[in-house]
Amino acid sequence: MSMINQSFAYDAQGDTSDAEQEKQEAHILKPNRKVKPTDILSLNHAIWLGDAEAFLKGLPREPIFDLIVTSPPYNIGKEYETRTALDIYMEWQERIINELIPRLKKGGSLCWQVGNFVNDNQIFPLDIEFAPIFKQHKLQLRNRIIWQFGHGLHTSKRFSGRYEVVLWYTKTETKKDNYTFNLDSVRVPAKYPGKKHFKGPNIGMLSGNPLGKNPEDVWGIPNVKSNHIEKTEHPCQFPVGLIERLILSLSNPGDLVFDPFSGVASAGVAAALHKRRFIGCEIKADYAKTGMKRIQDALDGKALYRPHDKPLYDHTQSNLSKLPPEFETGEAQ
Numbered sequence: 001m002s003m004i005n006q007s008f009a010y011d012a013q014g015d016t017s018d019a020e021q022e023k024q025e026a027h028i029l030k031p032n033r034k035v036k037p038t039d040i041l042s043l044n045h046a047i048w049l050g051d052a053e054a055f056l057k058g059l060p061r062e063p064i065f066d067l068i069v070t071s072p073p074y075n076i077g078k079e080y081e082t083r084t085a086l087d088i089y090m091e092w093q094e095r096i097i098n099e100l101i102p103r104l105k106k107g108g109s110l111c112w113q114v115g116n117f118v119n120d121n122q123i124f125p126l127d128i129e130f131a132p133i134f135k136q137h138k139l140q141l142r143n144r145i146i147w148q149f150g151h152g153l154h155t156s157k158r159f160s161g162r163y164e165v166v167l168w169y170t171k172t173e174t175k176k177d178n179y180t181f182n183l184d185s186v187r188v189p190a191k192y193p194g195k196k197h198f199k200g201p202n203i204g205m206l207s208g209n210p211l212g213k214n215p216e217d218v219w220g221i222p223n224v225k226s227n228h229i230e231k232t233e234h235p236c237q238f239p240v241g242l243i244e245r246l247i248l249s250l251s252n253p254g255d256l257v258f259d260p261f262s263g264v265a266s267a268g269v270a271a272a273l274h275k276r277r278f279i280g281c282e283i284k285a286d287y288a289k290t291g292m293k294r295i296q297d298a299l300d301g302k303a304l305y306r307p308h309d310k311p312l313y314d315h316t317q318s319n320l321s322k323l324p325p326e327f328e329t330g331e332a333q
């Protein structure tokens with residue numbers, strides 16, 4: 001029997017009955033002799049506490065996921081990874097991707113969010129390294145989204161890095177193949193909503209979309225630093241707003257979202273907020289536990305998060321933005 005034909009608490013509209021609503025619970029599954037990867041497929045919101053590659057190998061090799069969205073370890077020596085040579089890291093990631101693609105549904109999307117590998121002050125943008133792997137799998141690239149943010153290390157031998165990239169691919173082959181793209185659900189306020197057509201049959205009429213404009217492919221969303229409302233113990237969590245925009249536009253209510261490197265489950269929070277099902281995989285127990293709690297908070301309507309369309313804070317309003325007198329007189333130099 002196919003393991004993916006199980007019944008879930010969500011229907012196609014993402015609605016749940018009252019009784020099912022009560023059952024909306026986040027789970028952690030820890031592998032052992034009795035608990036197998038396939039057991040997770042009957043749950044709506046769950047994290048597998050273990051290695052992503054082993055987990056994927058334990059699932060049937062058939063389309064399961066509607067959307068795969070992740071930010072893998074970047075091999076930069078964070079506390080959750082052992083830094084290796086770039087080619088060894090890429091071989092590992094390729095093995096994971098080889099397991100992922102057969103399990104992505106036709107018309108589904110894959111979003112790979114990466115920054116730079118840095119060696120000897122030389123940068124290796126990881127999206128460039130990953131692109132040939134996805135090309136080999138014949139996925140179609142829809143956008144290379146620039147996620148731009150305001151805070152990070154100040155470098156002295158090159159310009160400080162302030163963006164990362166999301167590669168958005170669809171599992172489609174030709175232009176006739178359908179894929180989910182709910183643009184209206186992620187529109188943002190237009191710059192000039194009062195703008196009118198100045199010629200043609202609609203002259204004098206408003207030219208914009210009343211729902212707002214396409215958010216375009218450069219997204220300014222604050223990264224999660226110490227005073228961010230979403231900050232947990234994880235050193236590199238991505239903002240819920242970033243995933244929220246991807247989940248809303250690239251999946252439908254009731255769809256199954258998978259994150260093979262789920263950390264503290266920011267993707268799981270966005271999925272729960274918008275009635276998508278979620279499976280994550282995380283090797284560190286503390287992160288998995290925090291992730292489960294965050295998903296449960298989202299299911300209970302208690303999630304702390306910054307929505308994708310919240311305007312950026314205007315830093316010029318802060319007292320800290322005022323030029324100190326010492327700088328003006330040159331005394332501080």
Ligand SMILES: C[S@@+](CC[C@H](N)C(=O)[O-])C[C@H]1O[C@@H](n2cnc3c(N)ncnc32)[C@H](O)[C@@H]1O
Nearest residue numbers: 051052073080237238261262263264266282283
């Ligand atoms: C960049 S972080 C992801 C953060 C996540 N997007 C969030 O918002 O919390 C990568 C995560 O992958 C986890 N990880 C590393 N190796 C893994 C493996 N072999 N299997 C599963 N997870 C792994 C790390 O512990 C880390 O939490």
